[in-house]
Amino acid sequence: MATIAIDPRVSGTTAEFISQRHKMYIDGRFVAAASGKNFPVFNPATGDVITEVPEAEEEDVNRAVLAARRAFDEGPWPRMSPSERGRMIWKLADLLEQHLEEFAEIESLDNGKPRTIARVADVPLAVDMFRYMAGWATKISGKTLPLSSGYDFHSYTMREPIGVVAQIIPWNFPLLMAAWKLAPAMACGCTIVLKLAEQTPLSGIRLAQLIDEAGFPPGVVNVLTGFGEGAGAPLAAHDLVDKVAFTGSTEVGKLIVKAAAGNLKKVSLELGGKSPAIVFPDAPIEQAVSGTASAIFFNHGQCCCAGSRLYVHEKVFDKVVEGVSKVAADIKLAPGLDPSCQMGPLVSDEQYRKVVGYIESGINEGAKIAAGGPVSGFDRGYFVRPTVLTNTNPRMKVVQEEIFGPVVCAVPFSDQEIDRIVKRANDTVYGLAASVWTQNLSLAHKVARGLRAGTVWVNCHNVFDASLPFGGYKQSGWGREMGEEVLHNYTEVKAVTVAL
Ligand code: NAP
Ligand code: MG
Numbered sequence: 001m002a003t004i005a006i007d008p009r010v011s012g013t014t015a016e017f018i019s020q021r022h023k024m025y026i027d028g029r030f031v032a033a034a035s036g037k038n039f040p041v042f043n044p045a046t047g048d049v050i051t052e053v054p055e056a057e058e059e060d061v062n063r064a065v066l067a068a069r070r071a072f073d074e075g076p077w078p079r080m081s082p083s084e085r086g087r088m089i090w091k092l093a094d095l096l097e098q099h100l101e102e103f104a105e106i107e108s109l110d111n112g113k114p115r116t117i118a119r120v121a122d123v124p125l126a127v128d129m130f131r132y133m134a135g136w137a138t139k140i141s142g143k144t145l146p147l148s149s150g151y152d153f154h155s156y157t158m159r160e161p162i163g164v165v166a167q168i169i170p171w172n173f174p175l176l177m178a179a180w181k182l183a184p185a186m187a188c189g190c191t192i193v194l195k196l197a198e199q200t201p202l203s204g205i206r207l208a209q210l211i212d213e214a215g216f217p218p219g220v221v222n223v224l225t226g227f228g229e230g231a232g233a234p235l236a237a238h239d240l241v242d243k244v245a246f247t248g249s250t251e252v253g254k255l256i257v258k259a260a261a262g263n264l265k266k267v268s269l270e271l272g273g274k275s276p277a278i279v280f281p282d283a284p285i286e287q288a289v290s291g292t293a294s295a296i297f298f299n300h301g302q303c304c305c306a307g308s309r310l311y312v313h314e315k316v317f318d319k320v321v322e323g324v325s326k327v328a329a330d331i332k333l334a335p336g337l338d339p340s341c342q343m344g345p346l347v348s349d350e351q352y353r354k355v356v357g358y359i360e361s362g363i364n365e366g367a368k369i370a371a372g373g374p375v376s377g378f379d380r381g382y383f384v385r386p387t388v389l390t391n392t393n394p395r396m397k398v399v400q401e402e403i404f405g406p407v408v409c410a411v412p413f414s415d416q417e418i419d420r421i422v423k424r425a426n427d428t429v430y431g432l433a434a435s436v437w438t439q440n441l442s443l444a445h446k447v448a449r450g451l452r453a454g455t456v457w458v459n460c461h462n463v464f465d466a467s468l469p470f471g472g473y474k475q476s477g478w479g480r481e482m483g484e485e486v487l488h489n490y491t492e493v494k495a496v497t498v499a500l
Helices: 012-018 058-073 082-098 100-111 115-139 174-188 202-214 228-237 250-260 285-301 314-330 349-364 415-425 441-450 484-490
Strands: 024-026 029-031 038-042 049-054 153-161 164-168 191-195 221-224 243-247 266-270 275-279 307-313 368-371 387-390 407-413 433-437 455-458 491-499
Touching: 012 100, 012 202, 024 058, 024 202, 029 202, 049 202, 058 164, 058 191, 058 221, 058 228, 082 100, 082 115, 082 174, 082 202, 100 115, 100 174, 100 202, 115 174, 164 174, 164 228, 174 191, 174 202, 174 243, 174 484, 191 228, 202 221, 228 243, 228 250, 243 250, 243 484, 250 266, 275 285, 275 415, 285 307, 285 314, 285 407, 285 433, 307 314, 307 415, 314 368, 314 387, 314 407, 349 387, 349 407, 407 415, 415 441, 433 441, 441 455, 484 491
Parallel strands: 164 191, 164 243, 191 221, 243 266, 275 307, 275 433, 307 407, 387 407, 433 455
Antiparallel strands: 024 029, 024 221, 038 049, 153 491, 368 387
């Protein structure tokens, strides 16, 4: 194994976990890759290798899919009483909660985010997701339907588990994305092959250990570490998989759709965004400033719903831009495990280069820097300063494309443009989320109605809850995560008609 340098701030428990010889979880056992290959995991605050994990390839994907297939076709899980399934999911939530501090550390070390944030957001939201879905296990039901045909029939529908589910997740909220995917599929009685993101495999491996401890039958959940092309692609294309659920870039989302065509497996996609935050002149300014700053800077802008286009009425434009720029300038950048950290490094060198490249392209196309900029001042680690750009125009790359970093484009609008602002806000290929900042109730609802986005926040941004459906219009995706809505992703509806 390459040299290992674990941050000295991690606890003994976490250090012990990180330095384990990591395994994948297939058919209820912890196993190496069939090829014996591993790949390195980096600490984004330093660029050091901290450990390595197995590199799944087609053979491992086959083993995992066959295990999930057997567990679905012959195993107890889909046949178990819903309350037993619910209890097991709840038990997993309890175990996760008991290890909250450890998961917060792992997440911070692997992804770069502040431990303080992982502790109050990533881990508790994942626990909530399992608990919320544990409750749904006993409430997935059909309807009885009166027929119009006049004959004497009794008809009803039932919702059945969709089958073997492939799940592919990104690195921005590694544990939480795993929970968003696993919990509803578990509740519906599906069996699962989950591929973790190559950049952030550690919390998912630890979660697999808790899934094992909770007593899930073998093959119900299989967890693979590997790359998109080597493991994700054969998984998405596999003929024995009934459904693929993907979160990541719109570009890869389109590849998933193609890969799924072979056996016409069902597909749900949670993809990118370029979400607008619209500030009207009557908005409470302090709240709008702190709210729109955190809309873009939360999780270093590595959120699919980050408020990356800030439209502000010209009457308050200077005040809001100054305020958001001051927030940006005051944010303390540090390694995620540093107690003073308010923003850590981006997840990877690749992401760092991409985001800095966007800032430079904005400058080259004529944008002005109101805060931040391409130079971080750090001699190592993937740090990018929270950046505010003004003087942009709608055709610039920074305005159109998803940057997935702490970079916001601020754009003024005038009284004459109020009616057109919704149209401008809708003017991207994405439609994931938006926020509206105003005290005018009627205006807030009117704008919410006009926005082509799966989530609209009023006087807030980035509010998530297991009960709220989340997903995209347009090229931001297919289907919804969370809430009752997500159950549609993991069930088939059967209509049964009985002649009486
Ligand atoms: P990505 O390439 O879309 O990766 C997401 C997941 O898909 C990862 O597990 C990835 O594997 C896997 N994957 C990649 N190629 C695949 C293929 N051909 N078939 C099946 N699975 C495949 O995203 P990324 O490279 O991590 O980030 C690129 C950009 O995507 C970001 O800059 C951002 O704009 C966007 N993004 C969006 C979200 C979101 O929540 N909407 C999340 C993350 C990123 P690996 O393990 O090899 O990565
Ligand atoms: Mg990738």
